[in-house]
Amino acid sequence: MSGIWKFIARRLLLAVPVFIGVTLVTFVLMHIVPGDPVALQMEEKMATIDPTAARLIRAKWGLDDPAPIQYVKFLRNALRGDLGISYRTDRSVLRSIVERVPATAKLAGAALLIAICIGVSMGVVAALRQNSALDSLSIMLATIGVSMPNFWLGLLLIYLLAVNLRWLPPSGYGPAYPYLIMPAITLGAGLSAVIARLTRSSMLEVIRQDYIRTARAKGLAERSVIYLHAFRNALVPVVTVIGITMAILIGGAVVTEIVFNIPGLGRLIISAILRRDYPVVQGVVLLTAAAYMLINLMVDVVYASIDPRIRYA
Amino acid sequence: MKRSFIRRLSGLALAGLLVALAFIQPVTAQTPVPGGHFRRALSSDPANLDPAQTNTVRAISVKMNIFDSLLRLNPRTLELEPGAAEAWTVSSDNKTMTFRLRRGIRFHNGREMVAEDVKYTIERILTPENASPFIRSYDRIAGAQEFVAKRATSVGGIHVLDRYRLQITNSVVDSTFPLTFSDLFIVPREEVERLGREFGQRPVGSGPFVFVSWSRDDSILLRSHANYWEGRPLVSALEFRIIPDPATAQAEFDTGRLDFMLLGDTNYRRYADDPKWKPYVVEVSELFTRHLGFNTTMKPLDDVRVRQAINHAIDKATMVRTILQGKAITAVGPLPPSINAFSPALRGYDYNPQRARELLAQAGYPNGFELELHGSSSPVIGRWLEGFQRYLADVGIRGKIVQQDFGVMLDRAGKAEIPTWTLSHGGGPNCVNYLGPFRSRNFGAPGNRMRYKNDRVDTLIDEAERTFSTQRQVQLCREAERLIVADAPWFFFNYNKAVLVHQPNVHGLVGNPVEMDYQPMHKVWIQPRR
Numbered sequence: 001m002s003g004i005w006k007f008i009a010r011r012l013l014l015a016v017p018v019f020i021g022v023t024l025v026t027f028v029l030m031h032i033v034p035g036d037p038v039a040l041q042m043e044e045k046m047a048t049i050d051p052t053a054a055r056l057i058r059a060k061w062g063l064d065d066p067a068p069i070q071y072v073k074f075l076r077n078a079l080r081g082d083l084g085i086s087y088r089t090d091r092s093v094l095r096s097i098v099e100r101v102p103a104t105a106k107l108a109g110a111a112l113l114i115a116i117c118i119g120v121s122m123g124v125v126a127a128l129r130q131n132s133a134l135d136s137l138s139i140m141l142a143t144i145g146v147s148m149p150n151f152w153l154g155l156l157l158i159y160l161l162a163v164n165l166r167w168l169p170p171s172g173y174g175p176a177y178p179y180l181i182m183p184a185i186t187l188g189a190g191l192s193a194v195i196a197r198l199t200r201s202s203m204l205e206v207i208r209q210d211y212i213r214t215a216r217a218k219g220l221a222e223r224s225v226i227y228l229h230a231f232r233n234a235l236v237p238v239v240t241v242i243g244i245t246m247a248i249l250i251g252g253a254v255v256t257e258i259v260f261n262i263p264g265l266g267r268l269i270i271s272a273i274l275r276r277d278y279p280v281v282q283g284v285v286l287l288t289a290a291a292y293m294l295i296n297l298m299v300d301v302v303y304a305s306i307d308p309r310i311r312y313a
Numbered sequence: 314m315k316r317s318f319i320r321r322l323s324g325l326a327l328a329g330l331l332v333a334l335a336f337i338q339p340v341t342a343q344t345p346v347p348g349g350h351f352r353r354a355l356s357s358d359p360a361n362l363d364p365a366q367t368n369t370v371r372a373i374s375v376k377m378n379i380f381d382s383l384l385r386l387n388p389r390t391l392e393l394e395p396g397a398a399e400a401w402t403v404s405s406d407n408k409t410m411t412f413r414l415r416r417g418i419r420f421h422n423g424r425e426m427v428a429e430d431v432k433y434t435i436e437r438i439l440t441p442e443n444a445s446p447f448i449r450s451y452d453r454i455a456g457a458q459e460f461v462a463k464r465a466t467s468v469g470g471i472h473v474l475d476r477y478r479l480q481i482t483n484s485v486v487d488s489t490f491p492l493t494f495s496d497l498f499i500v501p502r503e504e505v506e507r508l509g510r511e512f513g514q515r516p517v518g519s520g521p522f523v524f525v526s527w528s529r530d531d532s533i534l535l536r537s538h539a540n541y542w543e544g545r546p547l548v549s550a551l552e553f554r555i556i557p558d559p560a561t562a563q564a565e566f567d568t569g570r571l572d573f574m575l576l577g578d579t580n581y582r583r584y585a586d587d588p589k590w591k592p593y594v595v596e597v598s599e600l601f602t603r604h605l606g607f608n609t610t611m612k613p614l615d616d617v618r619v620r621q622a623i624n625h626a627i628d629k630a631t632m633v634r635t636i637l638q639g640k641a642i643t644a645v646g647p648l649p650p651s652i653n654a655f656s657p658a659l660r661g662y663d664y665n666p667q668r669a670r671e672l673l674a675q676a677g678y679p680n681g682f683e684l685e686l687h688g689s690s691s692p693v694i695g696r697w698l699e700g701f702q703r704y705l706a707d708v709g710i711r712g713k714i715v716q717q718d719f720g721v722m723l724d725r726a727g728k729a730e731i732p733t734w735t736l737s738h739g740g741g742p743n744c745v746n747y748l749g750p751f752r753s754r755n756f757g758a759p760g761n762r763m764r765y766k767n768d769r770v771d772t773l774i775d776e777a778e779r780t781f782s783t784q785r786q787v788q789l790c791r792e793a794e795r796l797i798v799a800d801a802p803w804f805f806f807n808y809n810k811a812v813l814v815h816q817p818n819v820h821g822l823v824g825n826p827v828e829m830d831y832q833p834m835h836k837v838w839i840q841p842r843r
Binding site: 040041050052053054056057061089096099162173258259261262264267271 | 357358360446447452510514528531554721723725727758
């Protein structure tokens with residue numbers, strides 16, 4: 001088995017204790033936090049809660065079992081690929097999650113694309129024109145981008161582009177154009193600022209290296225020096241950050257999904273937490289943990305293709 | 314000359330036509346026009362559309378358009394009126410109700426609704442494995458307890474007399490019993506059995522609209538039921554768009570992508586005071602009482618004088634005018650103005666800080682005390698709590714605001730772990746149900762989180778429950794309310810004013826005090842835009 005496959009296999013094996021840890025922590029936290037899922041399900045239109053109905057609902061969802069038994073049952077079913085049934089919707093948790101993935105993936109993907117395009121190009125230009133007006137402008141835009149809360153930027157865009165100019169629909173889920181433009185900008189703005197700053201500093205560090213001087217001394221065209229030698233090496237830390245910030249993107253997607261009314265994972269988990277829908281919370285946490293681990297693994301693998309010096313022992 | 318005559322004649326004809334059009338226009342504006350795609354918002358996904366399952370406002374708002382209920386509640390009078398049952402009678406002992414179904418009600422699969430369907434629907438709710446939150450509504454039907462305990466295969470108190478008539482016997486005399494049938498959405502057995510758990514996701518009913526599709530957290534689409542017994546609904550498609558953020562809903566409404574929206578405190582004035590929108594604002598005093606609940610077993614709130622002092626200390630009229638932007642009515646007691654038992658003579662507590670200080674001194678707290686003011690984490694509740702804190706400080710009560718997750722607060726209040734909590738109580742159109750949280754049999758999570766006990770109040774509500782005379786029931790509820798107000802287990806804050814604004818071309822929406830979201834959509838129509 002070659003180095004990289006051994007590396008992947010080891011990482012996948014390490015995933016097992018991580019999954020157990022993540023689900024255990026989530027389970028304990030959800031049960032420590034006060035709030036009865038049955039009372040929350042029944043309270044809304046009932047002047048009073050009926051103890052008989054509450055008892056039957058508890059029995060139906062296995063909530064009358066001791067907590068450790070509930071956890072073991074969850075693990076046993078999860079190993080079989082069954083994440084249980086949502087208390088709130090009476091539907092399969094796995095199905096509920098799977099049907100939400102495309103919306104969140106599209107949103108996160110589009111936001112990432114925008115963030116990379118804007119961030120990397122802004123960072124490269126700022127580095128190449130260090131201490132110029134362009135550099136200062138990029139610093140200013142990056143600061144604004146990082147400081148602006150998602151929901152606020154989202155609402156501003158809605159009022160400007162949808163309510164006043166009527167160029168785009170205010171919210172909803174549909175084809176990428178016109179529905180994904182405002183949400184992707186909203187979610188990607190903060191990340192593009194982070195990427196821009198990082199690309200700038202990474203580029204500045206790389207273009208001062210000896211091998212760049214050597215490349216120039218060889219008489220290579222400046223464009224080749226920048227794009228073939230400097231840019232590629234400057235990307236290594238940027239890729240790491242992009243991997244890590246995927247987590248931030250999925251977290252930020254919660255707010256963006258609510259403001260733009262996108263039926264994604266963020267909205268699913270928020271309503272599940274508020275209603276103490278334990279199976280859904282557990283399911284989303286489990287799959288999100290899996291997604292993070294997969295992204296991190298991919299980032300590690302991508303390193304090797306960017307920087308041939310990196311080897312997997 | 315001939316040409317000039319013709320020209321004059323044409324001029325006259327044109328003028329006549331214009332005059333006629335001017336007269337015709339208002340008439341056509343009021344003449345229902347069939348067709349159109351109606352779009353309305355829901356603040357969250359209804360979760361499940363099975364009538365035996367979810368009881369949330371969102372779910373019922375959708376279900377009431379897909380299913381027929383046995384009886385209906387008139388939103389204007391709050392009286393029961395025919396639904397799937399065209400007539401009903403109550404026996405002389407007030408225990409047995411006999412219903413006669415309409416002939417020709419068709420489920421969306423084409424089959425006619427019969428009395429057996431009603432029996433099946435009730436028995437399905439009572440089936441323990443279904444764990445229906447509505448079980449309490451029907452568990453006092455004669456034989457229901459045996460059925461729930463699996464000692465009987467059917468409910469003895471439900472008798473199908475013939476294809477269209479059935480008799481339901483209650484084991485006790487309960488005047489609120491007929492009301493439960495306005496929530497009984499009748500389901501076709503064969504579709505429930507065919508779809509199983511999926512029935513809640515792809516419901517089949519007999520109502521004015523037929524389920525088409527449901528994109529979770531996005532939208533629910535229904536189309537008009539051509540064979541509906543009341544005639545085909547006027548709008549051909551009804552779409553519920555799930556929009557959790559009120560600012561987004563407002564943007565959708567402002568861009569004409571929603572046909573109506575509910576207004577909150579923050580945007581109420583914007584539409585209600587705007588001459589352009591004012592004619593399209595519908596308001597109603599909702600059957601909800603906002604209050605600060607008191608744990609009457611915890612010091613110093615175990616002293617009635619302290620609770621009365623708090624009621625005197627807060628200037629609720631100013632708070633309603635300022636913090637709530639006038640979108641509420643100050644409360645005098647638990648029963649709101651839309652309910653028939655509302656007492657116009659009840660004075661409640663006036664804003665009187667001096668009296669509050671006197672009461673506190675009498676109770677042994679001349680220098681006040683510290684009090685935790687609990688509420689959910691919503692910003693609206695935060696503003697209320699800040700208002701309470703400010704007024705209580707004037708009489709020496711040092712309020713400490715504690716905001717937390719709604720479920721956490723509810724749980725802690727149910728377990729009597731916290732001294733106060735901020736809630737909005739909705740008990741429906743009958744005063745007996747409305748006063749449920751003040752009955753000592755409902756201690757804790759069942760509703761009486763105050764642990765309030767007054768034997769006379771219990772007796773009065775019990776008697777009101779047993780009487781079928783509306784006048785007598787109103788009298789008993791009013792007397793119970795008077796005692797409750799004197800005991801002050803709540804700070805009676807305000808009754809919510811439910812408000813919606815609709816597009817100018819929308820007609821037929823009504824102000825429903827039970828819940829503004831409950832709109833009977835089959836009578837709503839859209840004037841085509843020119």
